[in-house]
Structure formats: structure tokens, C-alpha cells
Amino acid sequence: MVTPTIRVKSPTEAKRGSLVEIMTLISHPMDTGLRKDKEGKVIPRNIINKFLCVYNDELVFKAELHEAISANPLIQFNFVAEQSGTLELIWHEDGGQVYTTTRELRVL
Amino acid sequence: MNDKQASYRLTRRSALWSAVALIFAVTGLLRFQAWASPEVEKALEGLIGSKRPEVSPLLKLHLPEYAFDGSRVPFSVEVESPMTESDYVRQVHVLSERNPFPRIATFHFTPRSGRAFARTRIRLAMSQNVIVVAELSDGSVLTNSKWIEVTLNGCKED
Numbered sequence: 001m002v003t004p005t006i007r008v009k010s011p012t013e014a015k016r017g018s019l020v021e022i023m024t025l026i027s028h029p030m031d032t033g034l035r036k037d038k039e040g041k042v043i044p045r046n047i048i049n050k051f052l053c054v055y056n057d058e059l060v061f062k063a064e065l066h067e068a069i070s071a072n073p074l075i076q077f078n079f080v081a082e083q084s085g086t087l088e089l090i091w092h093e094d095g096g097q098v099y100t101t102t103r104e105l106r107v108l
Numbered sequence: 109m110n111d112k113q114a115s116y117r118l119t120r121r122s123a124l125w126s127a128v129a130l131i132f133a134v135t136g137l138l139r140f141q142a143w144a145s146p147e148v149e150k151a152l153e154g155l156i157g158s159k160r161p162e163v164s165p166l167l168k169l170h171l172p173e174y175a176f177d178g179s180r181v182p183f184s185v186e187v188e189s190p191m192t193e194s195d196y197v198r199q200v201h202v203l204s205e206r207n208p209f210p211r212i213a214t215f216h217f218t219p220r221s222g223r224a225f226a227r228t229r230i231r232l233a234m235s236q237n238v239i240v241v242a243e244l245s246d247g248s249v250l251t252n253s254k255w256i257e258v259t260l261n262g263c264k265e266d
Contacts, residue, residue: 019222032231034208034263055220062216067209068231068263070180076227079220 004028006101008089013106014081022053022061023076026091026099032067050092051075055105056085081107148203148239151210155201156243161251167200167240169254175232178262184227187242187250191217197224199243206236208263231262 009023026048033045045067053061060079087103152161170184187197196219202212215226224242232238239253 023227032208032263058220060218060220061226063226063228064214064216065228066211066213068204068207068212070229070231070262074227074229076184076225077215077221078223078225080222082220 004091004099006089006091006099008101008103010087010103010105012104013108016081016083016107018081019078020081020105021076021078022087022089023074024051024089025072025074027072028091028093030067030069030071030073034067046094048073048091048093050090052088052090052092053077053079054088054090055079056083081105083107145205145210147210148205151203152201152241155214156241156249159249161241161249164242164250164252167242167250167252169238169240169252170227171238171254171256174257174259176259178232178234178258178260180229181232181256181258181262182227183230183238184225185215185240187224189224189244191219191222191224193219194245196221196245197242198245200224200226201241201243202230203239203241204230204232204236205239207231207233212238232256232258233261233263234258 005027007025011020014020028048030048031043031046035043037043047067048065051063051065052059061077063075065073084107085105087105089101091099166188168186175181185200185202187200189195189197197217200215203210204212212230213228217224235257237253237255239251241249241251243249
């Protein structure tokens with residue numbers, strides 16, 4: 001299994017109390033379990049089923065994803081920056097694999 | 109009972125029934141307009157139980173009117189809310205009326221979210237209503253939907 005490529009667009013600095021916008025992309029086929037390969041065999045379901053954003057050990061955003069999310073899922077959301085810290089982005093795949101990445105955010 | 113009387117009674121009865129039907133139609137439009145398919149109803153029951161969502165313009169779906177390729181439809185949802193400790197949006201469920209699986213996604217928010225907004229890209233099998241259901245911190249449930257025309261099935265693409 002190829003390790004997915006993760007792309008994150010997030011600011012490095014933010015004013016205290018301001019709204020921060022995070023945009024994430026992860027390369028993933030998001031196989032629904034409905035499609036068939038060239039030999040006619042069903043490609044088993046394999047999707048990113050959960051996405052979490054943890055900021056300074058506090059959960060700020062969670063998304064449960066289903067089959068109807070496009071391949072290479074894009075997720076954009078906001079949260080309020082209160083203090084500097086580490087942003088941890090976590091993707092859960094079917095079968096238990098977890099992909100994570102972190103970003104630093106400095107609050108002025 | 110003569111013929112004239114019978115026809116009069118029939119008219120009055122049908123008039124009453126049409127009035128009743130009209131009331132049901134109007135309330136039905138307001139209450140059940142958002143989910144027309146039994147799959148959606150079943151999925152919703154698993155999510156919010158027996159609560160009946162109220163159609164609300166506070167929920168905004170950003171979805172194109174028309175999508176040629178159903179495999180990558182830009183979608184975003186926003187719920188107008190102050191997002192304070194006492195009044196915020198807990199969850200937003202996104203459902204599809206005619207996809208093979210009715211659930212698309214569920215977004216969880218906290219007062220720290222600041223804004224009940226999420227953007228993603230979704231797959232749609234055909235022209236249909238996309239439904240959003242928001243659960244608020246006070247226990248109320250709101251819903252809204254938007255019709256989208258889809259040309260190519262996004263669920264079986266190669």
C-alpha cells in the first residue's frame with residue numbers, strides 16, 4: 001500500500017481569538033466497494049473513515065467520512081486560536097491504519 | 109336518500125377531505141420535504157432517533173446547481189450560530205437521497221470551532237437532493253436541502 005501524500009494549508013501565525021482556516025488534502029483512492037477491476041472482481045472497500053484535528057491535546061474538529069466522499073479527500077474547517085501550540089491532523093483508514101501530520105501555530 | 113342529497117353529501121365530504129389533505133400537504137412540505145427516500149429516513153433514525161428536524165434557512169449548503177461529473181462535486185455547509193459555550197452546533201450530518209449509501213459525512217464541532225463550517229468534495233450517483241441535518245447544543249434539530257443535477261454517475265467511475 002502506497003503511503004498517502006498529505007498536503008495541509010494552515011497559517012503559521014494568527015492573532016489571538018481569530019478564526020484560523022485549515023485546509024487538508026490526503027491522496028487516497030476512497031474505494032467504495034462497489035467498483036470492479038478489469039477482471040470483474042469487486043475492489044474491496046477502503047476509505048478514510050475518520051478525520052480528527054487535535055490542537056494542544058484538545059479535539060477541535062472531527063469528521064466521519066463515508067463512501068460518498070471523493071477520492072483524495074479534501075477537508076476544510078475553522079477553529080479559534082487561543083494560544084500557540086501544535087496542530088495534529090489524524091486520518092483513520094479502514095483496517096486501522098492511521099496517518100498523521102503536525103503543524104506549528106504561533107498565536108500573537 | 110335521493111340523488112341530490114347524496115351528491116351534496118359527497119361534495120361536502122370531498123371538500124372536507126381536501127381541506128384535511130391540504131393541511132397535511134402543507135405541514136408535510138414543511139416537515140418532511142427534506143428527506144423523500146426511505147433510506148434517508150432510516151439513516152436519520154439511526155442518527156437522531158425519533159426527533160423531527162425543522163426546515164431552517166440558518167443552514168446553508170453551497171453546492172453547484174449542476175455538476176457534469178458526479179465523482180468530485182464541491183460541497184460546503186455552514187450553520188449560522190454564535191458558537192458559544194451555551195449555544196453552538198454539535199454535529200452536522202450530510203445525507204444523499206439517491207446514492208447507494210445514504211450517509212455522506214458527519215462533521216463534529218465544538219465552541220472552539222468558532223464557525224460551524226466545513227468544506228469537502230462529494231460523490232453523487234445522480235440528480236438528487238443533498239440533505240444536511242444539524243444538531244444544536246440545546247437539542248433542537250434543523251435541516252435543509254438542495255437539489256443538484258448530475259450527469260455522470262460519480263459512484264461507479266473507472
